[in-house]
Amino acid sequence: MSDDQYVLQHQGLLVIHGAIADGLRAVLAAPPDQAMDLARRMGAMLLAHHTLEDTILFPGLRRASRLKSTDVAFLASCDRAHKDLHRLCDDLLAATSAAVVTGLTRDTLALLTSHVAEEEAGLAPDRLRTMVTIEELVEIGQSAERMRDELLARQPGGPALRDEVHAKQRGG
Ligand SMILES: [Fe+2]
Numbered sequence: 001m002s003d004d005q006y007v008l009q010h011q012g013l014l015v016i017h018g019a020i021a022d023g024l025r026a027v028l029a030a031p032p033d034q035a036m037d038l039a040r041r042m043g044a045m046l047l048a049h050h051t052l053e054d055t056i057l058f059p060g061l062r063r064a065s066r067l068k069s070t071d072v073a074f075l076a077s078c079d080r081a082h083k084d085l086h087r088l089c090d091d092l093l094a095a096t097s098a099a100v101v102t103g104l105t106r107d108t109l110a111l112l113t114s115h116v117a118e119e120e121a122g123l124a125p126d127r128l129r130t131m132v133t134i135e136e137l138v139e140i141g142q143s144a145e146r147m148r149d150e151l152l153a154r155q156p157g158g159p160a161l162r163d164e165v166h167a168k169q170r171g172g
């Protein structure tokens, strides 16, 4: 188990991204009567994850003021992807037909896949190390964990995912 906070932060990100992508794939594989419900759950989970990044993580990185121009461009690109994904998730939550849900889920998964690849590279431990001090990272991490647990507790399947994230962070 790593006790490197930069590595742990990144591992937590991978777990959440993996869970959301797996959930979207499960929507596409599910029978129509179950797909709608699962799609709504995944849409809500993705929105919750982005709420956390938009209100805690990204502002925390920007506040630390050690960003290079490539980091600034990376975060701006993430903001744009979040906006597009937010629109898709809103449509997903409002969709009333299985066919529409399937199409929107495909679009969401495609955009999410490219977005998380960019985000995971941009927030890789060694890159994160240059953006924030350990004290700043710990403070961001504590705020993010508090908000993540609150957001997850409010949605179906959320508490189980929260426990999985905690177990991974402990090296499980
Ligand atoms: Fe993101």
Ligand SMILES: [Fe+2]
Binding pocket: 013, 017, 049, 053, 116, 119
């Ligand atoms: Fe993310």
